[in-house]
Amino acid sequence: MWETLIQPFAEFSFMRRAMMGCIAISVGGTPVGVFLLLRRMSLTGDAMAHAILPGAAVGFLVAGLSLGAMTVGGLIAGMAVALLSGFVARVTALREDASLAAFYLISLALGVLIVSTRGSNVDLMHVLFGTVLALDNAALILLSSIASITLVALAFIFRPLVLECADPQFLRSVSGLSTITHFTFLALVVMNLVGGFHALGTLMAVGIMILPAAAARFWAVSIGGLIVAAVAIAIASSACGLLVSYHFGLPSGPAIILVAGIVYGVSLMLGPVGSLAAPVFRHRVNA
Amino acid sequence: MTYALAFEELTLGYDRHPAVHQLDGEVADGSLTAIVGPNGAGKSTLLKGVTGVLRPLAGQVRFGTCARSDIAYLPQQLDIDRSFPITVVDLVAMGLWSEIGGLFGLRAAHRARIDDAISAVGLTGFESRIIGSLSGGQFQRALFARLLLQDAQLVLLDEPFTAIDAKTMVDLLGVVRRWHGEGRTVIAVLHDAEVVRAHFPDTLILARDLVAHGPTPKVLTAANQFRARQMCEAGVGPPHHRGRHVS
Numbered sequence: 001m002w003e004t005l006i007q008p009f010a011e012f013s014f015m016r017r018a019m020m021g022c023i024a025i026s027v028g029g030t031p032v033g034v035f036l037l038l039r040r041m042s043l044t045g046d047a048m049a050h051a052i053l054p055g056a057a058v059g060f061l062v063a064g065l066s067l068g069a070m071t072v073g074g075l076i077a078g079m080a081v082a083l084l085s086g087f088v089a090r091v092t093a094l095r096e097d098a099s100l101a102a103f104y105l106i107s108l109a110l111g112v113l114i115v116s117t118r119g120s121n122v123d124l125m126h127v128l129f130g131t132v133l134a135l136d137n138a139a140l141i142l143l144s145s146i147a148s149i150t151l152v153a154l155a156f157i158f159r160p161l162v163l164e165c166a167d168p169q170f171l172r173s174v175s176g177l178s179t180i181t182h183f184t185f186l187a188l189v190v191m192n193l194v195g196g197f198h199a200l201g202t203l204m205a206v207g208i209m210i211l212p213a214a215a216a217r218f219w220a221v222s223i224g225g226l227i228v229a230a231v232a233i234a235i236a237s238s239a240c241g242l243l244v245s246y247h248f249g250l251p252s253g254p255a256i257i258l259v260a261g262i263v264y265g266v267s268l269m270l271g272p273v274g275s276l277a278a279p280v281f282r283h284r285v286n287a
Numbered sequence: 288m289t290y291a292l293a294f295e296e297l298t299l300g301y302d303r304h305p306a307v308h309q310l311d312g313e314v315a316d317g318s319l320t321a322i323v324g325p326n327g328a329g330k331s332t333l334l335k336g337v338t339g340v341l342r343p344l345a346g347q348v349r350f351g352t353c354a355r356s357d358i359a360y361l362p363q364q365l366d367i368d369r370s371f372p373i374t375v376v377d378l379v380a381m382g383l384w385s386e387i388g389g390l391f392g393l394r395a396a397h398r399a400r401i402d403d404a405i406s407a408v409g410l411t412g413f414e415s416r417i418i419g420s421l422s423g424g425q426f427q428r429a430l431f432a433r434l435l436l437q438d439a440q441l442v443l444l445d446e447p448f449t450a451i452d453a454k455t456m457v458d459l460l461g462v463v464r465r466w467h468g469e470g471r472t473v474i475a476v477l478h479d480a481e482v483v484r485a486h487f488p489d490t491l492i493l494a495r496d497l498v499a500h501g502p503t504p505k506v507l508t509a510a511n512q513f514r515a516r517q518m519c520e521a522g523v524g525p526p527h528h529r530g531r532h533v534s
Contacts, residue, residue: 038371093302159389163381166371166418169362173338174384174437221417223372 008246014133015242018252021135021143021199022238025208028147029192030234031154031227033209034216035185038223039165042210044097047104048186049193049206051081053111056127056197061118065126067138071194078190081107083183111202130201130253132242139198146195150188157181162223200253207257208234215264218271218278233263291316291353291441291472292337296346299329299336305344306332308495314474316352319467321487322476323507325519328493330476331363334443337474352440353472356385359437361430361444369419375429376414379405382436404432409458424455431462442466444475448482460486483507494518 009015036045055077059069081103088103089096115127135143154161160181163171172178196205216229241256269276290313299307307329314320322330335341337348338360359382380393380401387393393401405411408428418426427447434442444463448456463486466473477483483490483503490506492498494515499506 156390159381162371162373162377165368166373166378167362167367167381169335169338169340169366170360170381170433172340173358173360173362174381175389177389221372222374226372 004247005243008243014135015246017135017140018132018199018242019239020140021132022208022242022256023235024140024143024147025192025196025199025205026212026231026234026238028143028150029196029205029209030212030230032150032185032188032192033206033213034223034226034230035161035165036189037210037213037217038226042214044100045189045193045206045209047100048078048082048189049197049202050108050111051104052078052107052190052193052197053127053202054107054114055080055111056194056202057111057114060127061114067136067142067198070127071142071198074194074197075190077107078194079187082186082190086186126201127197128201128203129251130197130199130204132199132252132256135199143195143199146191150192153184153188157184161185200256204253204257207260208238211257211260211264212237215260215267215271218267218273218275221273234260237263289316290314290351291318292351293349294346295349297333297336297343297348298345299332299341300344301332301341306495307336307493309346310493310497312491312497312500313351314472314491315489317467317470317472318489319463319487320472320474320489320491321483321503322474322491322493323478323480323483323512323515324493324498325516328515328519329495330493331445333493334360334445334474334476337441337443354440357440359434359439359442361434361442361447363445364423364426364430364450367430369421369426372417372419374414375410375416375418375421376401376405378418378429379432379436382433385437400436401432404435405429407435408432408462422452424451427451427459428455431459435462440471442471442473444473446476446478449478456482480507480512 009019033045036042052074055073055075056070057073059066059071059073063069081100085096085100085103088094088099092099160171160175160177164178164181168178192209193202193205196208199205200208212230212233213226215233216226220226220229237260238256241259242252244250244259245252245255267275272278293313294310297307297310298305310333322333324330332341336343338358339355380397382404383393383397383400387397405414408431410425410428410432413421413425413429418429421429447459451459460482463473463475475487477487484507487503489501490503491500492506492511492515496518498515498518499511
């Protein structure tokens with residue numbers, strides 16, 4: 001038992017670092033994922049994740065595999081796509097989801113092109129799927145900072161954000177915070193995706209935000225319960241995923257996301273709230 | 288007569304298509320006014336224009352005895368995401384926004400007022416229920432409790448009695464009468480002409496353009512309602528075809 005569960009972390013610092021990184025991403029990114037889910041923007045998160053790629057790629061072109069350059073590039077590209085698609089939706093007849101899809105597809109193609117002209121396939125794999133087992137101190141500090149900023153920012157915008165999701169007309173009638181809240185939230189999404197892509201890659205980063213949030217929907221009813229459940233599921237999935245990848249020699253990013261996917265599948269079937277089995281539970285309680 | 292708000296050549300719309308066209312008129316301070324008209328007549332749009340959610344394409348809303356910040360607004364139920372996991376007491380507490388804003392917590396006095404508002408709409412015992420588990424009528428009661436807490440001089444209600452049971456409607460009409468008795472100005476978008484005749488002294492009939500505005504018995508006639516329907520079916524009414532003001 002000890003050897004299977006604890007020893008890999010006790011023995012290897014890269015496993016401990018990977019776990020630290022995953023905890024940071026889970027604590028910061030997953031609450032954002034819960035709000036993405038509640039705002040019916042799960043796929044927006046996916047689109048934004050793709051949109052970050054060309055920025056990270058340009059950073060990579062300029063400075064190689066540099067944490068700072070790729071982070072700044074990703075942030076700029078992500079915010080640009082978010083703002084541009086919002087702008088296009090407001091001034092043209094195209095809806096926001098359609099313009100977002102258009103921009104992220106262009107971004108993704110551009111990103112892959114930029115990386116492949118200069119780098120090798122290894123570099124491309126790094127950007128797309130991340131290197132959670134090779135997180136250095138700088139990367140860990142970045143991930144932890146993003147998690148801290150996210151929690152503080154969420155605490156500040158929590159009430160307007162809840163209203164913006166549940167009853168936007170009311171929020172607009174009582175305060176002018178609607179637009180600020182929306183864009184702060186988008187900035188948090190981009191920031192967490194950029195942080196997540198260092199560990200899990202642009203394609204997998206959104207997984208650790210959305211899958212635990214979706215699974216939590218079957219365990220908790222209140223918004224606070226959802227966030228706590230989602231973070232717990234994310235951290236547990238990270239630990240299991242890392243162990244699975246260690247013992248079976250599998251790539252760790254996809255292993256983490258797959259474990260989160262299995263938790264989602266189990267929750268879907270057996271969770272106490274609104275799952276396939278929920279009517280059976282209710283029946284037993286009533287009987 | 289002092290007015291609560293006045294419309295001056297007010298044109299409102301989406302994507303430059305006017306939904307309310309060159310509306311003129313005054314809503315008297317302390318009046319209880321129903322807005323009626325066919326579907327697509329711009330009734331909800333007019334309320335959004337008053338709250339400031341929607342900016343006028345032309346003209347303006349002028350505020351007399353009450354300020355724009357002193358409005359309690361009930362959106363249509365369709366505009367609210369009822370699957371969002373928020374409890375009744377949290378939803379109602381949002382009515383205190385002008386006092387607690389986005390950051391401050393609730394004090395004991397606030398909690399007492401929240402309890403009072405919830406009991407005034409007959410929802411005591413439902414405080415910790417998630418809004419998704421309420422019936423249409425119960426949910427509307429919760430929204431009325433929120434309006435009570437907002438304690439505003441101008442109350443705007445968008446289809447307050449749609450899709451709710453008869454008992455709830457009677458209770459909520461009682462709340463509306465209470466506001467009227469306290470001297471607040473109430474404007475409600477309504478569909479049921481019988482309810483308007485029985486409970487609303489003033490009526491404004493809208494069909495993009497103003498059809499008629501004044502005391503309900505004079506204004507809410509079969510002829511005016513027929514004309515409103517015709518104007519809406521004919522598309523955007525010609526600019527010269529403006530309503531008359533009965534007073």
